[in-house]
Amino acid sequence: xRSHAVHLTMNVDKRMDFxxxxxxxxDAVRDSGVQEGLCLVNAMHITASVFINDNESGLHSxxxxxxxxxxxxxxxxxxxxxxRTGEDNADAHHKRQIMGREVVVAITSGKLDLGPWxxxxxxxxxxxxxxxxxxxxxxx
Amino acid sequence: xRSHAVHLTMNVDKRMDFxxxxxxxxDAVRDSGVQEGLCLVNAMHITASVFINDNESGLHSxxxxxxxxxxxxxxxxxxxxxxRTGEDNADAHHKRQIMGREVVVAITSGKLDLGPWxxxxxxxxxxxxxxxxxxxxxxx
Amino acid sequence: xRSHAVHLTMNVDKRMDFxxxxxxxxDAVRDSGVQEGLCLVNAMHITASVFINDNESGLHSxxxxxxxxxxxxxxxxxxxxxxRTGEDNADAHHKRQIMGREVVVAITSGKLDLGPWxxxxxxxxxxxxxxxxxxxxxxx
Numbered sequence: 560x561r562s563h564a565v566h567l568t569m570n571v572d573k574r575m576d577f578x579x580x581x582x583x584x585x586d587a588v589r590d591s592g593v594q595e596g597l598c599l600v601n602a603m604h605i606t607a608s609v610f611i612n613d614n615e616s617g618l619h620s621x622x623x624x625x626x627x628x629x630x631x632x633x634x635x636x637x638x639x640x641x642x643r644t645g646e647d648n649a650d651a652h653h654k655r656q657i658m659g660r661e662v663v664v665a666i667t668s669g670k671l672d673l674g675p676w677x678x679x680x681x682x683x684x685x686x687x688x689x690x691x692x693x694x695x696x697x698x699x
Numbered sequence: 700x701r702s703h704a705v706h707l708t709m710n711v712d713k714r715m716d717f718x719x720x721x722x723x724x725x726d727a728v729r730d731s732g733v734q735e736g737l738c739l740v741n742a743m744h745i746t747a748s749v750f751i752n753d754n755e756s757g758l759h760s761x762x763x764x765x766x767x768x769x770x771x772x773x774x775x776x777x778x779x780x781x782x783r784t785g786e787d788n789a790d791a792h793h794k795r796q797i798m799g800r801e802v803v804v805a806i807t808s809g810k811l812d813l814g815p816w817x818x819x820x821x822x823x824x825x826x827x828x829x830x831x832x833x834x835x836x837x838x839x
Numbered sequence: 840x841r842s843h844a845v846h847l848t849m850n851v852d853k854r855m856d857f858x859x860x861x862x863x864x865x866d867a868v869r870d871s872g873v874q875e876g877l878c879l880v881n882a883m884h885i886t887a888s889v890f891i892n893d894n895e896s897g898l899h900s901x902x903x904x905x906x907x908x909x910x911x912x913x914x915x916x917x918x919x920x921x922x923r924t925g926e927d928n929a930d931a932h933h934k935r936q937i938m939g940r941e942v943v944v945a946i947t948s949g950k951l952d953l954g955p956w957x958x959x960x961x962x963x964x965x966x967x968x969x970x971x972x973x974x975x976x977x978x979x
Contacts, residue, residue, distance in 0.1 A: 560979045562875035595702035599943050603954030605892045611800050612745045617780035640897035663739050665835035674743030695945035699700045735842035751940050752885045757920035803879050805975035814883030839840045
């Protein structure tokens with residue numbers, strides 16, 4: 560069995576934004592030498608997501624408005640008890656639960672076995688500081 | 700290490716519906732010969748889900764109403780910017796994020812290690828055309 | 840390839856609550872002897888979740904209020920058709936979809952490869968009876 564791990568560092572200068580990371584994951588799969596296996600890609604921070612969807616800017620702006628409606632930013636410790644800790648990012652912990660922490664993608668014949676429109680994104684909900692993404696590959 | 704991949708083609712004649720696919724996944728596990736491992740089942744399209752829940756029709760109708768309330772169908776490009784592309788399925792990209800892209804199920808002693816009520820479903824949110832599901836199994 | 844499975848039994852005396860299970864998962868990883876691999880942790884019941892987020896009580900109370908707003912408890916079979924079966928837990932099947940069924944965590948150098956604030960939780964949405972969590976580890 561082979562295994563391979565890569566850490567990406569994300570620097571998003573907005574509070575909320577999405578970054579296309581499929582090319583980074585493809586590089587990691589190629590470097591791993593794995594022909595058949597599984598590739599886990601996860602945010603290592605709890606106010607961020609890794610998800611798979613469309614690389615289309617209109618959809619991304621829709622997602623932002625939708626997530627803001629489902630879990631609005633509000634630094635008040637009355638609205639979110641989490642913000643009693645001195646943080647102002649409780650909303651980001653909620654948005655991340657909607658979009659998910661991780662994806663697991665099959666590797667077949669040495670490549671990510673993605674559908675025609677599947678692209679991998681990092682979702683940032685409390686940006687303006689460096690955060691990490693883990694790519695872990697196992698297989699043969 | 701063994702690996703095995705199966706693609707299912709789903710043909711759902713409604714815009715939104717759920718299809719029980721546990722038997723297909725069980726067949727793939729048996730055909731793989733894997734006794735101990737992991738089984739990934741994912742939608743290969745970004746307006747569809749694979750999820751695990753109850754095989755109960757009342758619950759499925761509840762899910763449909765709930766998802767419609769959280770992310771209503773609306774072809775207008777004002778409501779969803781994604782629909783400026785000429786698509787009318789922005790809602791489906793949102794519903795899929797709630798229900799998820801994939802499940803990972805353990806294989807123990809050659810069988811899916813599911814709880815008593817766990818059943819695997821394909822969730823279609825923009826049907827009326829063929830779409831694919833990937834079953835990828837690795838283990839020994 | 841090594842594999843290892845552990846079942847936890849959860850006894851939550853409230854309808855909805857979160858239980859920190861990172862130490863249990865760490866024990867399973869150590870007992871597995873796996874140095875490089877993947878660790879799946881999933882609820883085996885369809886009214887419960889396993890998720891990764893912050894071990895902070897204010898956030899957990901925020902999550903409970905938020906999930907209650909998104910999918911309110913209501914035993915009425917008019918509100919939720921699932922409750923026509925005689926169950927009163929349709930809301931729990933919805934809450935679980937928001938929080939997810941499972942997490943997959945990388946194992947690197949014999950340890951869970953978690954970010955600094957990542958902690959693994961069991962999310963109960965229809966408690967007051969024993970339920971199981973599966974930890975499945977594969978790797979080398």
